[in-house]
Amino acid sequence: MLNSLVGIVVVSHSQKLAEAVKELAEQMVKGKRVFIACAGGVSDVIGTNSTLVKRAIDEVYSEDGVIVLVDFGSAVLSSRAAITLIEPEKRDKVLIADAPIVEGTFVAAVEASIGKTLAEVKKAAEDSRNLKKT
Amino acid sequence: MSVDVISAEALRRVTENTLKVMKANEKYLTDLDAEIGDADHGINMVRGFGLVNDRVSSLNSPDVGKILETAGIALMEAVGGAAGPLYGMLFIKASAIVRGKTEINKRDLAALFEAGLIGVQTIGGGTVPGEKTMVDTLYSVVEALKELADDESATLMMALEKAAEAAREGMKRTISLIAKRGRASYLGERSRGHQDPGATSAYLILRTILDTLNGKVGLKVKNSGPDGVILEETYI
Numbered sequence: 001m002l003n004s005l006v007g008i009v010v011v012s013h014s015q016k017l018a019e020a021v022k023e024l025a026e027q028m029v030k031g032k033r034v035f036i037a038c039a040g041g042v043s044d045v046i047g048t049n050s051t052l053v054k055r056a057i058d059e060v061y062s063e064d065g066v067i068v069l070v071d072f073g074s075a076v077l078s079s080r081a082a083i084t085l086i087e088p089e090k091r092d093k094v095l096i097a098d099a100p101i102v103e104g105t106f107v108a109a110v111e112a113s114i115g116k117t118l119a120e121v122k123k124a125a126e127d128s129r130n131l132k133k134t
Numbered sequence: 135m136s137v138d139v140i141s142a143e144a145l146r147r148v149t150e151n152t153l154k155v156m157k158a159n160e161k162y163l164t165d166l167d168a169e170i171g172d173a174d175h176g177i178n179m180v181r182g183f184g185l186v187n188d189r190v191s192s193l194n195s196p197d198v199g200k201i202l203e204t205a206g207i208a209l210m211e212a213v214g215g216a217a218g219p220l221y222g223m224l225f226i227k228a229s230a231i232v233r234g235k236t237e238i239n240k241r242d243l244a245a246l247f248e249a250g251l252i253g254v255q256t257i258g259g260g261t262v263p264g265e266k267t268m269v270d271t272l273y274s275v276v277e278a279l280k281e282l283a284d285d286e287s288a289t290l291m292m293a294l295e296k297a298a299e300a301a302r303e304g305m306k307r308t309i310s311l312i313a314k315r316g317r318a319s320y321l322g323e324r325s326r327g328h329q330d331p332g333a334t335s336a337y338l339i340l341r342t343i344l345d346t347l348n349g350k351v352g353l354k355v356k357n358s359g360p361d362g363v364i365l366e367e368t369y370i
Contacts, residue, residue, distance in 0.1 A: 047214045050222065073316060074216045080257045081210060081219035084226075 006112040006121045007060025008036040009068045010105055011053050011075045015041030021069075021102055025109035032113040035060040036105070039078075048074045053082035057094055061086075065093035065118035067125060069105045095122050103128035137347045138290050139237040142196045148346045149190045149205060153183040155342050155352035156335070158370050162355045166331040166362045170318040174214060175331040182213035182221065199233030202226075202246070216316050217332055220254050220268060227253030240290040244279035247297075251276050258315060263304070265314035266325065268332035274304035275340055294344040301340040302364075308333045309361050329362030345369070 008025070012018040018040025025036060037056035042049045057066050068079045079096050086094065095118060097104050104125040111121045137144070156163070156179040164176030185208040193204055202225050210222025228250035232242050251272045255261045263273040278300035282288035306329070313325035342352040350369050357366035 042214060049211070049214070050219050051211045074219070076259070077216050077219040077257055080259075081223055084223065084257075085210075 004062035004064045005033065005035060005115065006064045006108075006118050007057075007062055007066040008034065008105065008108050008112060009053065009056040009060060009066055009079075010036060010038050010040065010101065011048060011056070011068060011079050012038075012040040012071045012101060013046045013048055013073075013075060014071075015044070017071070017101075021105045024102065025106040028106040029109050029113040034109045034113045035062075036109065048078040050078040050081040050085065053078050054085050057082060057086060061090060061094075063093075065095070067108050067112070067118060067121050068094065068096045069099060069101050069108065069125065070096060071101045093118060097122050097125040099125040099128055103131055139239045140198070140243070140290070140343075140347065141237045142198050142201060144347060145198050145201050145238070146190055148343050149183070149186050149201075151346045151352045152339060152342045153180070153187050154370055155338050155354070156180045156183050158352070158354040159338060162358060163331050163335055166329055166334055169328040169362070170313060170321055170325045171331060172215070172317060175217065175335065178213045178215060178217055179335050182209045182218070185209075185212040196236045197233065198235050198238050199229045199231070202229035202232065205229075216258075217268075217335070219257050220332070223253040223257045224250035224272070240279075240288070240293050241283050243290065243293065244276070244283035247272070247279055248276045261315060264311060266308045266311040266318060266330045266333070267313075267315050268330070268336040270308045270311070270330065271301045271304040271333040271336035271340070274300035275336075291344075291347065294340075294347065298337075298340050298344045301337045305329065305333045305337040306363060309363060327361050334362070 010018045010021050018038035022036045022038050037059040039052040039056040070076050083094050107128040108121050108125040111124045160176035160180050167173050167175035186205045189204050189208050206222045206225030210218055228246035231246040231249050261269045263270050275297045278297040282293040308330035313319045318325045345352050352370050353367045354370050355364050356368045
């Protein structure tokens with residue numbers, strides 16, 4: 001019985017990129033329930049912002065926790081800062097995956113949609129780095 | 135002027151003056167950032183301290199911790215790039231040390247800067263001095279403040295003067311370093327020979343605390359070298 005699902009947050013310097021990654025991931029789970037929120041760009045320009053990341057975390061937070069996918073650089077810093085801003089009891093359940101943003105997000109979505117735990121979703125997202133493409 | 139504590143009122147003046155200092159030095163910071171970053175550090179600091187001022191001036195609190203926290207949150211919201219989370223965390227972590235207090239003494243200053251530095255280092259993922267970041271400035275500041283914190287013969291102003299000098303040296307040291315963090319780190323060897331913009335704005339903040347307590351507004355960099363080194367300063 002699925003009570004809640006691991007939430008997914010996509011943090012990118014680009015709003016379009018974050019939204020496209022979310023769209024792709026939702027396609028990959030073929031209509032199963034999954035909760036993905038985006039924090040991409042800042043006021044229509046390229047960049048990241050911890051307030052937006054916090055808002056996205058709050059949007060998809062559940063008792064099963066949240067996995068955060070990032071592109072690079074300040075996306076990581078903004079995500080770390082956002083985590084320090086959420087309620088203390090929630091902080092341990094929000095993890096940043098050291099994963100490629102596209103592959104990590106769709107793997108996370110697949111795993112989350114079938115009720116895997118936060119630790120399992122994180123591992124799968126991070127293992128997606130090793131997916132062979134050719 | 136003999137000042138032994140930073141009052142809430144003085145802290146408000148510091149935030150007002152920091153905005154003026156960032157505006158006066160916006161082009162200088164932007165030029166530094168154009169060399170090894172994305173050329174927006176100047177406008178980011180102006181925007182950030184603009185929001186800090188708006189919020190702090192309407193806050194009306196005698197609690198210096200609340201003032202610092204308000205500043206931190208504003209910086210996190212309004213400063214783009216890496217500097218937003220880093221400066222935001224600096225002020226937010228510092229604020230916790232003096233929450234509920236109405237003034238900051240010499241010991242508080244050392245403690246709050248240390249807490250702020252640790253916050254910056256944690257958000258950065260373990261940044262240490264030598265990586266060409268604001269930590270190069272801040273680490274030197276904390277060292278200087280801690281050295282004089284327990285020295286009975288040292289006043290708050292002496293500690294701030296020592297910290298400002300240490301900040302200047304830390305900032306200058308970034309010129310010859312290779313960047314290990316941030317966008318500049320993608321430049322590798324090419325990042326050498328350019329003063330780090332974050333280390334520079336951190337120096338400006340330190341100086342503004344000292345200058346404000348000395349009854350001045352702050353400094354404007356009048357002349358700088360091709361590597362960004364400050365050759366001449368003037369008071370606003």
